[in-house]
Amino acid sequence: MRAFVFPGQGSQSVGMGQALAGASRAARDVFGEVDEALGQHLFKLMSEGPDEDLRLTANAQPAIMAHCIAVLRTLGIDLPSKAEYVAGHSLGEYSALAAAGTFGLAETAKLLRIRGDAMQAAVPVGVGAMAALLGVDIALAEQIAAACAEGEVCEVANDNDPTQVVLSGHAGAIARVVERAKEMGAKRAVSLPVSAPFHCSLMQPAADRMAEALAAAAMADPAVTLFANVTAAPTRDAATIRDQLVAQIIGRVRWRESVSAMANAGVTQFVEVGGKVLGPMIKKIAPDATTVSLVSMDDIEAFAKEL
Structure with a gap:
């Protein structure tokens, strides 16, 4: 069994997606759609920086998601036929849900811009x-x-x-x-x-803002079962996921428990899409599982031959 997993904030870097866009029309289309949805040249910022602007929460969150989906679409698979589960670390949960069809790409980008702004605004800098x-x-x-x-x-x-x-x-x-x-x-x-104390009760104003945004968002049941951050348990119900995404803002990211639960459910391979940060954690939690990291065209082409 296989799970596709998606990294969270901190996995961004200047240059992310640039080589991929040069090699893949699917990746270029993703970056263009996200730019259009946000009314911003986000891909230019991803490609050229400056780093301090890319690291801003409101930019980093949609940028990381866009990179993950660009990698996945370049791989060009029917996800439900290749994965039993998806999961993501914090904002990576949105990438996982975009991959599984719960949100459209433009909708995901807009939600993450709201999420980033709300999390930054919830607590004054330095508090x-x-x-x-x-x-x-x-x-x-x-x-x-x-x-x-x-x-x-x-x-x-x-x-x-x-x-x-x-x-x-x-x-x-x-x-x-x-x-x-x-x-x-x-x-x-x-x-x-x-820049802010994420995933604690000080983030309640951001949770309230995301409750409003998610209530207005178009959502579908995911095509692949999600292991949710706040429960470390599987779900395929959009209404439940909406509530969990609100709770996630102030709740604990139960990544260790999520990986352990997926391994106990029979997952033997974890595929990290768009990053190289989750693999080392997963090996400490589930040492018998194999991990694959997909970032470059070489990574994608090598993995495609395995499928």
């Missing part, structure tokens, strides 16, 4: 922060978060793999995490260069 804990499991990460909160928000944002958990919340609480985590048993704690 929130995030930190990655390395060498911890989820139980220890939760203990560290609770000990460092001291009346402020300090919550698990991403349960990435058995050795990496990301915390999110007020800047003061996250500073205490970075200061104290090692003495509490973590190997390291690293502040993340993010």
Whole structure:
């Protein structure tokens, strides 16, 4: 069994998709459709930068999605015949749903622009922060978060793999995490260069905004079963997915549990579309599974021969 998985924010880089667009009409069409939907030369920004503009949440989110779908359409497969499941890490869930036909491409781009703007606007710059804990499991990460909160928000944002958990919340609480985590048993704690505290309760204004946007969005049941971030469980119901995407804004990204559940359901191959960040996490969670990363034309052509 096979799952196609899609990376989240942080996987963007200047030059992304440029070589692919040069080699693939399908990729060029994707980038053109996203540009038109957003009324922006996003592909030019992806190709040429500057990096600080591409890293802005409102640009990075639709850019990463566009790159993923460009890779998938260049591969040119009927996804339901080649994959039992799809999943995505945070914003990657939108890429997964676009791949599975829940949203159209233009609709996905517009939703991600709203999502990026709303997440950035939810908390004033400097009020929130995030930190990655390395060498911890989820139980220890939760203990560290609770000990460092001291009346402020300090919550698990991403349960990435058995050795990496990301915390999110007020800047003061996250500073205490970075200061104290090692003495509490973590190997390291690293502040993340993010502009807002994603996936914690401080994001409630963004969740409210996405509830409005998703209520107005056209949605269909996915053609391939989705493993959702907030439940780490499968679903093929559009109404359920709508609610889960709202909850995802403030909820924990249960990536470790999602991969484990897919492996337990029989997935033996995970195909990362448009990035190389999820594969190493997956190998720590499901070491017996194989992983494939599709970014370049060479990657795509080699994988197509396997199918």
